Amino acid sequence: MSLNDTPRANRLHIGLFGRRNSGKSSLINALTGQEIATVSDVPGTTTDPVYKAMELHGIGPVVFIDTAGFDDEGKLGQLRVKKTEKASAETDIALVLFHDADMVEEVAWVKRFREAKTPVVAVVSQIDTLPDKGRALAEKVKDETGLNAIFVSAADRTGIDDVRAELIRQLPENFEQQSITGGLCEAGDTVLLVMPQDIQAPKGRLILPQVQTLRELLDRKCHVLCCTTDELEATLSLLKEPPQLIITDSQVFRTVFEKKPAVSRLTSFSVLFAGYKGDMEYFTESAKKLPSLPEDASILIAEACTHRPLAEDIGRVKLPRLLKKKLGEKINIQIVAGRDFPKDLQGYDFVIHCGACMFNRKYVLSRVTECRSQGIPMSNYGVVIAELLGILDQVELPAKA
Numbered sequence: 001m002s003l004n005d006t007p008r009a010n011r012l013h014i015g016l017f018g019r020r021n022s023g024k025s026s027l028i029n030a031l032t033g034q035e036i037a038t039v040s041d042v043p044g045t046t047t048d049p050v051y052k053a054m055e056l057h058g059i060g061p062v063v064f065i066d067t068a069g070f071d072d073e074g075k076l077g078q079l080r081v082k083k084t085e086k087a088s089a090e091t092d093i094a095l096v097l098f099h100d101a102d103m104v105e106e107v108a109w110v111k112r113f114r115e116a117k118t119p120v121v122a123v124v125s126q127i128d129t130l131p132d133k134g135r136a137l138a139e140k141v142k143d144e145t146g147l148n149a150i151f152v153s154a155a156d157r158t159g160i161d162d163v164r165a166e167l168i169r170q171l172p173e174n175f176e177q178q179s180i181t182g183g184l185c186e187a188g189d190t191v192l193l194v195m196p197q198d199i200q201a202p203k204g205r206l207i208l209p210q211v212q213t214l215r216e217l218l219d220r221k222c223h224v225l226c227c228t229t230d231e232l233e234a235t236l237s238l239l240k241e242p243p244q245l246i247i248t249d250s251q252v253f254r255t256v257f258e259k260k261p262a263v264s265r266l267t268s269f270s271v272l273f274a275g276y277k278g279d280m281e282y283f284t285e286s287a288k289k290l291p292s293l294p295e296d297a298s299i300l301i302a303e304a305c306t307h308r309p310l311a312e313d314i315g316r317v318k319l320p321r322l323l324k325k326k327l328g329e330k331i332n333i334q335i336v337a338g339r340d341f342p343k344d345l346q347g348y349d350f351v352i353h354c355g356a357c358m359f360n361r362k363y364v365l366s367r368v369t370e371c372r373s374q375g376i377p378m379s380n381y382g383v384v385i386a387e388l389l390g391i392l393d394q395v396e397l398p399a400k401a
Helices: 024-032 076-089 104-115 131-147 161-171 208-219 229-237 250-259 268-278 280-287 314-327 361-373 381-390
Strands: 012-017 050-056 059-065 094-100 122-123 191-195 223-227 245-248 265-268 298-303 332-337 350-353 378-380
Touching: 012 076, 024 050, 024 059, 024 094, 024 161, 059 265, 076 104, 104 122, 104 131, 104 314, 122 131, 122 161, 131 280, 161 378, 191 208, 191 229, 208 223, 208 268, 223 229, 229 250, 245 250, 245 268, 250 265, 250 268, 250 314, 250 381, 265 268, 265 381, 268 280, 268 361, 268 378, 268 381, 280 381, 298 314, 314 332, 314 381, 350 361, 350 381, 361 378
Parallel strands: 012 059, 012 094, 094 122, 191 223, 191 245, 245 265, 298 332, 298 350, 350 378
Antiparallel strands: 050 059
8 A cells, every 4th residue: 555545444444254155256346347356166265364455435434344254164264254353343333144044143143233333234245046046035135134135146246236325324424524633623723743754664754643643734724833852942932922732642641741731732642543543432441540540450452463572562561661660560461462462351450542642433432342341440551641641631632523
């Protein structure tokens, strides 16, 4: 993906779910008009979920997720099914394919998506191979799920336009209206971005949250200035009036807080992404519970990236150091990366998530749901750092999405 492409995490995630050889890959190819998914008569051709970023007419930037059949068998098959389950957690709209009168598993998956508040589109697939073109099967789908199935044949493109139209109709509310800055600024405001370019900053580039925030501020017609931490005072001295808002990297919260003009409001990229990707209210409520954790508390730090840790890494070095300084050396910290997030959280007292710029909002909220349902407080890097520094009540929080 080039620098001009929409990041995958910002695209609508459309997942295809069904049994092996139910026509998932063929449907993706038909929807996109390209041979982007491997099609074969051999059951189990699709193993791990395959993600393909595309532009879909009428919707815009999307990611299709081609999953392994949920009837896969054997030890390897069960591992594939688990990955399909993980893919379902980040699915914004689910296409569930029906191709057999025995639809117990399909009905169970429809129920799973409904419980997660994920829109479902039912598809009777490969109708060119079914008796009476799948009409009896569609009636059973209606009886079992209440869904009106769309008849599809990828071979002759029957129903492809109907599927596209239904995807548009099922678009989650406010999907494109999600805001990073959440009402903290308006046209004409001066906003200063403090962005330390240390060893963790990618050479020649800005990190994704900085780029996305900058773009949104420009779209909002704000006056945007950027500087590194060491140039903060010099940059402020160039301004006739203090900036209305300062957005900083959370790891230099304290430095910027102490040097900023009193009238300038302060937040961080990570705090903004707490609202953009997750549940701001839950994150702040949870952060306030940090001081009351037991002295031997077990804390899980979850990173979206699977990068090689560098010296002074924020999630693996700086944040654990701050936690131990504020909560005591007896706390136990464990770190997971990527999609390796435990389903059973009962061994933990607290979960701290990164800004999750690499995950879509649906997936982050699925993790929030897991924590809520198991009674585990969860917050994110920026909110936690502000709380540990004692400045959370003086940090600007984005409006609830």
